[in-house]
Amino acid sequence: MSEEASQSMADRGQNRSRQPQSSAFRDFIGTGWGPRPSELPERERVADFLTDRALKAGAPFPGERLVVPAGPYKVRSNDCDYRFRAHSAFAHLSGLGGEKEPDTVLVLEPNEDGTHTPLLFFKPRASRSSKEFYADPRYGEFWVGARPSLEEVSAQTGLETRHIDTLRDVLAKDAGTVQLRVVRGVDGHVEAMVNEVRAQASLPAGEDARKEDEALEEHLSEIRLIKDAFELEEMIRAVEVTKAGFEDIIRVMPRAVGHRRGERVIEGAFAANAREEGNGLGYETIAASGNHANTLHWIDNDGEVHDGDLVLVDAGVEVDSLYTADITRTLPVNGRFTEVQARVYQAVLDACEAALARANEPGCRFKDVHDAAMKVIAARLHEWGILPVTPEESLATTGQQHRRWMPHGTSHHLG
Template sequence: MTDENTTPAPAGEAKATDHRSRPHSQAFVDFITAQWAPRADLGVLPSAAVPFTAARRARLAEQFPGARLVIPAGPLKVRSNDTDYRFRPHSTFAHLTGLGTDQEPDAVLVLNPVEAGTGDGGGDFHAELYVRPLAARDTEEFYADSRYGEFWVGARPSLDDVTTFTGIEARHVDALRDALAKDVGAGVVLLVVSGADETVETLVEAIRAEAGEEAAEDGLTDEALVRAASELRLVKDDLEIEQLREAVDRTIEGFAEVVRALPRAVAHRRGERVIETTFDAHARLEGNAVGYETIAASGEHATTLHWISNDGEVREGDLVLLDAGVEIDSLYTADLTRTLPVTGSYSEVQRRVYQAVLDAADAAFAAARPGARFLDVHEAAMKVIAERLEEWGLLPAGVTAAVALTPEGQQHRRWMVHGTSHHLGLDVHDCAQARRELYQEGVLEPGMVFTIEPGLYFKADDLAVPEEYRGIGVRIEDDVLVTADGNENLSAALPRDPSAVEEWMRSLRG
């Protein structure tokens, strides 16, 4: 990686601490900023998301009449010294603008209240998108700014490009402060999505203080905005469902690549890393990245729910639990898990545990229907898990499945401490700021997308179970769409039945 200088000294002058070799002479500046051909047209077209994001913004704005809503994309984040992580915009910003991948660090979406009926789509708000546009080639940013300069990171879109692509009026980010401050304290309440950009939050607080803005009333708070933006994603629109289907398809392809790589994983001293890098490379090639850190857990490691060290061996005879998802360029992610026999065939006890988890998953699918509670899905899976543990004699003496399933019992949860489902979308754990009464206790509606992922985890040192179970961890996870009359398993193309898994693995490995 080339050496950076994000705060260049004036022309002809070097900083005392500057150890870089970039020239500073006026002759250099004059020469590097001259004799460039006109920039090529980027050929930007309107995004397919434009009508969908417009509808999402309208639904959010109508919940906060008279308020100015501030939704930051977020800044670049330092990884180490003067290098940054690859940028990913905040999910709320992406949802409301359609910008994904590494687009527009420091950008801020603002929904301004306007006179009734005069705003976007005849509504009561007007959207503006404040961005850092392409800098002219006679500016210092062009050649010297390692975060934003064209010489360092490539050409940025112009304001017109951003407007065309998003369907939102784009303005220079330098005008943000004045735009946010207008009429605050004189009828306009300023709200910001917190947790996205500390600098923007600080600016909003300063504007409020200067305007003497009093405590918000009628639910007009930052917390309410964050919650509403999260709840806006509980029911997916047609475009979101289409993007989730694509993410699932790309993820299934990645699982197949992992199966093909298992012999190489067995041969490597850190075979779990072979699995991880095989999937992660596929995710980067076919999408934006992974939607979360890949879990590639072999043997005993599969009993650790979020095992992401992925530094262990992959041994013949063991199970390997792969929990992974491809995040596509729009930032929607899948989230799938399969527990695969390294040799291609389950042992008798492995198959017994796997079948119990599969039966629990099937019960959860049967419960995932419109009108049911989100909690019903989990309870259906837990009933099967508790009954199977009773059948195997693993519950404490005198405890039946019925007793374990009571709030005062829950002994079966020793071997499955996590929930069965979570919403899925732009975030792998989507809609996490939604109110409990709309999420955990909410009623299922067509368009909701969530996971179904029961499991059983018997740790190697668990003296509460017979030795044959110890060291076995199994999870099966699929992505489900609630439909008008039931549900659809979006990941049905990835085999689930143990015999089907074995046949699929044989077909891939030849």
């Protein structure tokens, strides 16, 4: 059997890279590097809000250990990963945005008084004398840059930090008397570790454990419904940067008209702004010209843009803190609406303004916003003679004919 055939698939990539294996190389590559920065990074503004977020997160679960993974890298193809984006519950409780830090886990450790202490477990950078430094294309400093140290992350976030290798011991501490919950579907390795500890400690498993974990996930989502001052600032920033992206779209419109994939000219202009001013896109941009705008989630963006068309753009910038905006606008390619285009545009604008007015009324429920918009849509469709019943009949739960032109909801939560 050849040497290559006896290798595992995971190790065969070394045949391509021809990585040096000699002890002389290993001894030499770890020497002669300049010193690392000695000053710790400044404490980030978000750190001032993390204690309160941890208190809210743990309030319904006194005495329980809560596990919130950031998630691992996700493979795009072969040895190429997608850019890392942490799970939102983790980002909210840790304050870590941007592309920091894959494989990190936040544990809310129970205190005797019913509160929780947040502990951040992650993989710090390796020594320059280690094989990981030069040989690991996913985590090695030589390949992807230096990961922060435990001390650096603690200085930034104000949280206690520990090495990821100690995570299992912490999860297993007093297991049996201390209940475990984990946010599922984020990190399979962490989830398996939690389930292993549960089994060894005879803690609830199966359907019972699933329900307990889902209750944690639901609560961590709901505490983000009310934004603190930092979050409001970041959402406003996301809107401002997104607005600038739409202004860039208007500037490239003439070039889009002359391109065989004009929709992608629009998409690209917005994406460039998103990467320059933020972390990137909050979601895939919809740049739909002409009939493509009738497809609700048109993200192929491979069509032409013609003079006289309307272009619908649904796009948002995600800033470095991972808060995103979400703006939809319909633009006339040549800067002028036809009479019919203007009527439809005005109807949608009127529905939007009615929804916003209702949203600002005390006691407004989420569905009331949608209902306010639907009243306008039903009325306009009736005025145009294309609604087969009266607006009142259509708005009744037994009707809903107006929803043919809008089967989706009016809005969703943001942030």
